[in-house]
Amino acid sequence: MRISGEQIWRNEQHKIKEICDLLRLEDEIIGAFTHCERDFGFTIQLERDNGLIEYLTGWRVKHVNPYDPGRKPFKGGFTRALNVGRDLCRAKASWMTWKCALIGPTQDERIPFGGAKGGLRCDPKKYSLREMRRQMQECAKALDPVIGPTMDSLGPDAGVGPEEIRAFISAYSELNMDKGIPCGAVATGKPLEDCGGGCPGRLLATGRGLHYVYEATTKLHPFFKNIPPKPRAIIQGFGNVGSSYALLAKSFGVTIIGASDVRGGVYNPKGIDIKSLYEYSRSTGSVVNFPEADNVTNDDFLHKPCDILVLAATEAVLTDSNADGVQASVILEGANGPTLPEAQHKLIHRGVFVIPHFLANAGGVTVSYFEWCQDMQGIFWSEKEINNRLKNYMVGGVHRVLEFAKQFNTDLYTAGYISALSHCAPALRKNRGWKKSIKSLF
Numbered sequence: 001m002r003i004s005g006e007q008i009w010r011n012e013q014h015k016i017k018e019i020c021d022l023l024r025l026e027d028e029i030i031g032a033f034t035h036c037e038r039d040f041g042f043t044i045q046l047e048r049d050n051g052l053i054e055y056l057t058g059w060r061v062k063h064v065n066p067y068d069p070g071r072k073p074f075k076g077g078f079t080r081a082l083n084v085g086r087d088l089c090r091a092k093a094s095w096m097t098w099k100c101a102l103i104g105p106t107q108d109e110r111i112p113f114g115g116a117k118g119g120l121r122c123d124p125k126k127y128s129l130r131e132m133r134r135q136m137q138e139c140a141k142a143l144d145p146v147i148g149p150t151m152d153s154l155g156p157d158a159g160v161g162p163e164e165i166r167a168f169i170s171a172y173s174e175l176n177m178d179k180g181i182p183c184g185a186v187a188t189g190k191p192l193e194d195c196g197g198g199c200p201g202r203l204l205a206t207g208r209g210l211h212y213v214y215e216a217t218t219k220l221h222p223f224f225k226n227i228p229p230k231p232r233a234i235i236q237g238f239g240n241v242g243s244s245y246a247l248l249a250k251s252f253g254v255t256i257i258g259a260s261d262v263r264g265g266v267y268n269p270k271g272i273d274i275k276s277l278y279e280y281s282r283s284t285g286s287v288v289n290f291p292e293a294d295n296v297t298n299d300d301f302l303h304k305p306c307d308i309l310v311l312a313a314t315e316a317v318l319t320d321s322n323a324d325g326v327q328a329s330v331i332l333e334g335a336n337g338p339t340l341p342e343a344q345h346k347l348i349h350r351g352v353f354v355i356p357h358f359l360a361n362a363g364g365v366t367v368s369y370f371e372w373c374q375d376m377q378g379i380f381w382s383e384k385e386i387n388n389r390l391k392n393y394m395v396g397g398v399h400r401v402l403e404f405a406k407q408f409n410t411d412l413y414t415a416g417y418i419s420a421l422s423h424c425a426p427a428l429r430k431n432r433g434w435k436k437s438i439k440s441l442f
Contacts, residue, residue, distance in 0.1 A: 003316045003340065005088030011341055012091045019417040026437035029425050036090050038062040040146050044120070044138035049128055056135070058120040059086050060143055062152060063093035065114025066101070066427035073150050075100065075365060075372075076116035077157030080135070080164070084119035088315070092117035092336050098420035099362040102401065105392040110423060111369045116152055118143075124159040133167040140171035147172070149185035149376060155368045156189035158239065158314075162198065165189045185375035188368035199371035200383030205390060207244025209363015210310065210334050211252045212391050213355060216398040223353050227307055227329055234258030234267070234306045234328075237313025238287055241334045241361065245310055246274045258296070258304055259287050265301035266293035303327060311338035318343040326352065333357035348411050356413045358420070359401055366393045
């Protein structure tokens with residue numbers, strides 16, 4: 001049975017409270033981090049190509065902005081999916097807060113955004129290109145009062161790519177062209193060819209970031225002395241994140257031996273030609289029946305032997321009921337919240353090394369931050385410079401998380417929360433004029 005968004009948000013609130021208590025943070029801080037500053041629900045009216053009218057519901061949730069809200073926006077993806085709902089957006093918005101707080105090249109230089117998330121509840125496969133554009137244009141009109149380059153900047157997520165972002169910005173610009181603001185910064189993930197457009201390397205950023213995090217962790221943590229220097233990986237989820245990780249894998253010394261999507265998976269312990277698999281999946285709509293590998297059901301796929309299991313599909317994939325069968329040595333979380341708390345406990349207790357999503361998959365928001373900076377300042381960097389900056393930001397995050405893991409003698413999940421909250425708490429106090437509690441560690 002699939003876990004509800006409400007339960008995922010409750011799990012997140014419980015974890016936040018647990019870490020706040022560990023750090024002896026005061027009640028005001030706990031209250032701010034376990035609630036969201038704003039839940040904005042909206043309904044759009046969509047005219048289908050056949051002339052029929054359809055009503056669709058969406059949300060934009062803002063978790064907390066620990067920094068100067070007058071100068072730095074909230075940041076988070078916007079999705080089109082059937083599971084979009086308020087509570088799931090709340091949990092994902094909080095994860096975005098922690099991502100931004102973790103990532104940065106130095107102790108003082110992090111991504112200065114508060115966390116947000118949103119989406120439109122629909123099945124994106126049902127709609128034509130013209131209908132998609134109307135959807136995004138209507139969403140821009142509905143969200144206009146609560147978004148803006150220094151208020152809340154959207155990013156791409158499942159069901160939303162460069163073309164969807166282009167349609168969104170086009171509508172937003174028409175509404176705000178006379179206000180003298182850099183409208184392009186209201187959303188990132190724009191097509192590169194647009195004037196003042198997207199950021200080189202953005203499409204591969206999350207997959208590249210996964211590699212950077214894994215690579216840095218192997219150099220710094222003693223666990224990896226027993227992992228082969230050229231590991232074998234299987235990828236659960238072959239969308240943008242999973243495929244981008246796979247396409248870059250060879251250059252990082254990783255062999256892909258399996259991949260899956262919603263219809264099923266394929267597995268070949270000798271290795272898979274990823275370029276061929278990518279082209280096959282894009283032409284057929286699935287990896288299933290790829291001629292150079294054996295078909296595997298989605299349930300069995302998670303239990304195939306490998307060094308790295310990359311979870312790149314959706315939330316709540318590993319649960320109490322299926323975690324015991326995992327044969328991977330390392331879980332690399334490319335999706336948001338793919339491992340439920342009870343599964344985390346089982347895996348960590350068995351000695352499986354779990355690299356948490358809010359560290360591992362932060363490459364997307366990092367390059368989105370670079371794109372936002374470019375749009376706001378009118379400066380642009382080459383793809384080589386973007387990738388170098390991305391590596392510095394991701395590696396900096398790894399260093400800090402591993403330091404807290406050693407200091408508190410704990411797993412990377414808990415250490416990641418400690419690192420993020422210990423950074424956000426002082427910033428929130430400062431910007432809200434709260435006095436530090438005597439009992440607080442930070």
